[in-house]
Amino acid sequence: MHLAKNLLTAMIGKLRLTNSLTRKKELFEPINPPEVGMYVCGPTVYSDVHLGNVRTFISFDIINRYLKFLGYKVRYVRNITDVGHLLDNGEDKISKKARLNKLEPMEIVQKYTNDFHSVMKIFNVLPPDIEPSAIGHLFEQVEMIETLLSKGFAYQANGSVYFDLTRYNKLYAYGKLSGRKIEDLINQSRTLEGQDDKKNPLDFALWKKAAPNHIMKWKTKWSDGFPGWHLECSVMSTKYLGTQFDIHGGGLDLKFPHHDCEIAQCLGASDKEPAKYWMHTNMLTVNGQKMSKSLGNAFLPWQLISGNHGMLDRGYSPMAIRFFMLQSHYASNLDFSNEALNGSVKGYTKLANGIRILKEIIYPKHDSLNVNAALINQINKICDDCHSAMDDDFNTALTIGHLFNLLKKVNSLYSKQIAFTDINKATFNRMKTTLLTFTEEILGIKPEKEINGHNLLNILLENYVEAKESKNYKKVDSLRQRLAEEGITVKDMKDSVGWAYNE
Ligand SMILES: [Zn+2]
Incomplete structure (x- = not known):
């Protein structure tokens, strides 16, 4: 974006990433450089987006931003699942929500798609280049089923069409991404309602005949x-990125069966391995325990922001949360605790203050320099380290460490421990550009007011009113404090809540 063109060119060809398919860290060599096609499985829009999704999409946002920074022409596709994601009892997740709320399924889809977009915006996740939806691509889905039927990789049974894994396994190996063996899977498989039409219990549905009371259904010849x-x-990755593309990503929980099934469908339809590199983000834990609704430790993004959840001591600003997430590698487990989050608030504040100071510093004019060559080398080395850390499988945690090392130099300049005459203008400019580009453009950490402002204020105020109405005074106090951190004073009036920016 801002770095010299020759420097950008030098960076291309050094990036390495962990490929889940080969289980190795590999040199990134796109199929058609400078173009890069990346597909990431998006959310199923039937309820509030959960924090695991936020982490996944922040991780791929970093990947998207860094690839673009390196000079690649990225086409990033992230879908919206608005049909077909079934519960264990066979009911569609969106249909169920629509039935319970007496709404049109598309009202559910629209509401949660809008909510998802605002959550992404709050965390400064850039939108994908294409955001296709499953319902918008029904024709193409029917077409792929026909191709699979004509090639003998699918069969019809009682109005449904299933993928034929027995036939597929004669040519390819199902489960190679997750490393599962078909014999083990057969032993573990459960027979679910309406699945007895299958030849093999592992065969998965391409088209499912709807029960009479099913709301979301379409007429086909089957x-x-x-x-x-x-x-x-x-279907959507093939349509927008071709039968073979560079990166396919998603949360670790999608590796099996979803991604193994995707590989089977694509190989069956086109005889081509769909993605060259598969990337997976790891799961979330809270105080070392798996985050789950049943354990009562699963909080939603807005709860983490407002602090409105029993597990949380306080609320955290979206940029501090983003900073917190980037302090672990995307492929490692991310553990939430009040201590770790508070640590991140300190780190984020330090970074934000440093950047604010840096923006104000201009290299002064000198008659003569008395340069310190060792210091110049040191600064250049740290700038190189920022690139190397990102080139090493998008190691954001290490990158942040190097950024703090650069900030120390900025602070020394600011406090006059280092004289401007010690370093030349080019070195100062490189330090400034590296810090600003890596922090704001690549890691996407920007001053909170520039990203949010009103959005954040609304979340906090809504929660404040709710806490007041339910007479949860502990939460009222903690939200009042959170609002003060954002520079806002709340005023309790008789029937409402007023607010004002602090002078
Ligand atoms: Zn998917």
């Missing part, structure tokens, strides 16, 4: 039904 969940991603 039946009034709906597409299987795995199909949409194969």
Whole structure:
């Protein structure tokens, strides 16, 4: 973005990433450079986006930003699942929510898509280049089913169409991404309702005949039904990125069966391995325990922001949360605790203050320099280290460490421990550009007011009113404090809550 063109060119060809398919760290060599195609499985829009999703999309946001920074022409596709994602009892997640709320399924889809977009915006996640939806690609899904039927990789049974894994396994190996063996899977498989039409219990649905009371269904020659969940991603990645593209990503929980099924569908339809590199983000834990609704330790993004959850001591600003997430590698587990989050607030504040100071510093004019060559080398080395850390499988944690090392030099300049005459203008400019570009453009950490402002204020005020209404005074106090941190004073009036920016 801002670095010299020759420097950008030098960076290309050094990036290495962990490929889940080969289980190795590999040199990134796109199929058609400078173009890069990246597909990431998006959310199923039937409820509030959970924090695990936020982490996944922040991780791929970093990957998208860094690839673009390196000079690649990235086409980033992230889908919206609006049909076909079934519960264990066979009911569609969106249909169920629509039935319970007496709404049109598309009202549910719209509401949670809008909510998802605002959460992404709050965390400064850039939108993808294409955001296709499953319902918007029904024709293409039917087409792929026909191709799979004509090639003998699918069969019809009682109005449904299933993928034929027995036939597939004669040519390819199902489960190679997750490393699962088909015999073990057969032993573990459960027979679910309406699945007895299958030849093999592991065969998965491409088209499912709908029960009479099922709301979301479409007419095809097979039946009034709906597409299987795995199909949409194969169809939409092929449509927008071609039969072979560079990166396919998603959360670790999608590796099996979703991603193994996607590979099977694509190989069956085109005889081509869809993605060259598969990347997976790891899961979230809270105080070392898996985050789950049943354990009562799963908090939603807005709860983490407002502090409105029993596990949380206080709320945290979206940029501090983003900073917190980037302090672990995307492929490692991310553990939430009040201590770790508070540590991140300190780190984020330090970084934000440093950047603010840096923006104000201009290299002064000198008659003569008395340069310190060792110091100049040191500064240049730290700038190089920022690139190397990102080139090493997008190691954001290490990058942040190097940025802090650069900040120390900035602070020394500011406090006059280092004289401007010690370093030349070029070195100062490189230090400034590296710090600003890596912090704001690549890591996406910007001053909170520039990103949020009103959005954040609304979340905090809504929670404040709710806490007051439910007479949860501990939360009222903690939210009042959070609002003060954002420079806002709340005023309790008789029937409402007023607010004002502090002078
Ligand atoms: Zn998917």
